[in-house]
Amino acid sequence: MEPQGVQIDEIMERYPDKPEYLIFLLQDIQASYGYISAQAMQLACDRIGVPLTQGYSVATFYQSFRLDPSGEHEIRVCLGTACHLKGGQRLVEDLERRLNVEAGGTTEDLRFTLNTVNCVGACALAPVVVVDNEYQPNATSKKLEKYLKTIDALAGVEAKEGAHA
């Protein structure tokens, strides 16, 4: 998913060329591409007239930005206080074992990125895991295993369809 000229230009057009829009631009780039490539960063910084170093200092300060490609599916395990007390950490460890990747990392096959998040505001349903923006309330390792399997199965179908096309 390398940024293509046209699309990234479209993002650049969304905001006035002022340094205060740096975070807006980076958020939109990340939303479209899953991460901020060196190329996209350069474009954004040039566009609004800030040095590249400022682009990177922003991108590394805020946790939501990624500088390398993320997996096809993003799993975010909530580690807010309510979820911590209801075993959120256990779910992280379980997923780390299952996917063979550390929290914050992406599996080798680029299928899954495992992240943690501090509260998604659904604390009444703790522990909460968000997979590709779908909330999994009252999550257990068993439920997650099942859910990830359905994603895997879907991926299998997609791959087959892709092969036919």
Add this chain to the structure above:
Amino acid sequence: MPNLSTALKMDPWRLQSGEELNRLRAQIIAGRDPQRPEIIICHGTGCLANGSDKVAKAFRAALEGKGIQAKVMPGIKTTGCHGFCSRGPLVIIRPQGLFYQRVKPKDVEEIVDHTLVHGKAVERLLYKDPSSGDLIFNEGEIPFYKLQQRIVLHNIGKIDPTDITDTIAAGGYQALAKALTTMTPEQVVAEMEKSGLRGRGGAGFPTGRKWRSALQAIKKKGRPVYVVVNGDEGDPGAFMDRTIMEGDPHAVLEGLIIGAYALGAAQGYLYVRAEYPLAIRHLEIAMHQAREYGLLGENILNSGFSFDARINRGAGAFVCGESTALFTSIEGKPGNPRPKYVRSVEEGLWGRPTVLNNVETWANVPLIIERGADWYAGLGVPHSTGTKVFSLVGKVNNVGLVEVPMGVSMAHIVEQIGGGVPDGKPFKAVQTGGPSGGCIPYSLKDTPVDFDSLTAAGSMMGSGAMIVMDHTDCVVDVGRYFLRFLEEESCGKCLPCRLGLTRLREILDNFSQGVGSEKDIEDLTSLSQAIQDGALCALGSSAPNPVLTTIRYFREEYLAHVQEHKCPAGVCKDLITYGIDPERCTGCMNCARQCPAQCITGKKKTAHVIDTHKCLRCGICKETCKFDAVFIS
């Protein structure tokens, strides 16, 4: 909506005066049949996570597809969070006010047939009073709601937050019209001062006084001045602000516009946590509709006053909830706090006078302006007026959002409204104020919940998260949790916070492994003191609070870790072992199949055994076992 405006013969929706607002309101209400059945489906983040969108779809299909036999076609309305998310998806049937909980798409047909067509309740979906076992039909009769005083939340769960006409019908923007047409900016500020409202974002600074200082700063430095909403809600475990922004976005907006009028601001900002996509969407819709109706933007209600606002999405940094960090973040830079020799009301965003208030604070403003400061000051207790919304979570039966007058006791909230701890035992402690707050032990359960009483008990009000802990929660573990959180979130600018928190956490790590001595507790205390004195911003200076209060109230539990090498709550992994009770084990083999270390052995229908040397202490067996046979010692 277009029909409405043509019916009213208005220049596309732009309201020109308070009277026009009233006329529109009367018209909307007159166009409604109060007896028309209405299906209210909660669409807050919690219920959506439980599939309430599918429930709504099922209702639409059932009503449209079959052409039901009711006299009047029912309406469907989706609302913000009702606060009782643990019972979701929630469905309320009006006009009776029937309350259905945990509704699944497959229940829809029965509701349509029984309730909408035949006027009878579906009993299995009703709330059952846990003590008496009686069925409760009406939302308002459920103890969880009955014991609350919902003022800030009064519209949430009743209105459709994406439809401004619903807000207007419920009395939205009346306070704005009142301020613009009958009050001077000075009178608005005076009213806020008189109300006694204190900021709901953490520190409890009097809002009127903050606005007054901003006016003084403007006298010195002139305008522009900015008004800002703090919707960062960084406290993990809190979702009050989320609910308000999602469920009644116009209340926040109306408060902000009134504040802008009082201070003469032309531009405002809403800084909202990126983890709240629904809140951002609803605020965007609300702002768009408010502009269309002439309630935001140029020449609001034809009063000559103009003001607009924009949303900044957070990017995942807890420290950006701090005022000076929030301003630098809006400016597009990393959110590093700055020393506050000069207060941010004087030198805030872009170096200009700025008023920053929390979401709930802003949502209180229209209430105060509309009903008057005297009414407001009569709620709560003298130095903490009004109500406060709390997110009651953790080990409590009725998990959810509650609004009560300031000054009610902790026990009232946790035991009466919250229904106590699931296993019926007394709670162990309640953490208030999040990572900056502290634990209130059961022995202080009668502490009134107001700013000053909580501070006196060593904790703080904070933003309103109340995390209930029971005897299976370990204070060392909770202390470590908050320290790790703050260590990760520290911006690293000043040394006491950057290194001090790490050292505190290391000492607690040792405790969790049974390593340490009584002297370490003294070290924790003196290091905490140094951090409190030396940190640049309140992230660091308040960080030791959870540790200090737990040492104060649970010293023996700390000592048990290092002297007896025991974690009494059974949480700290290095000090516990898992075992299986042969009396309870049925030999179902479920745990053995799930165990990632494959260290559980046993034949079918015979008691299983855990090899404690290989055991990872992951807890999956305990979670899996249906017979409660796995124990921790």
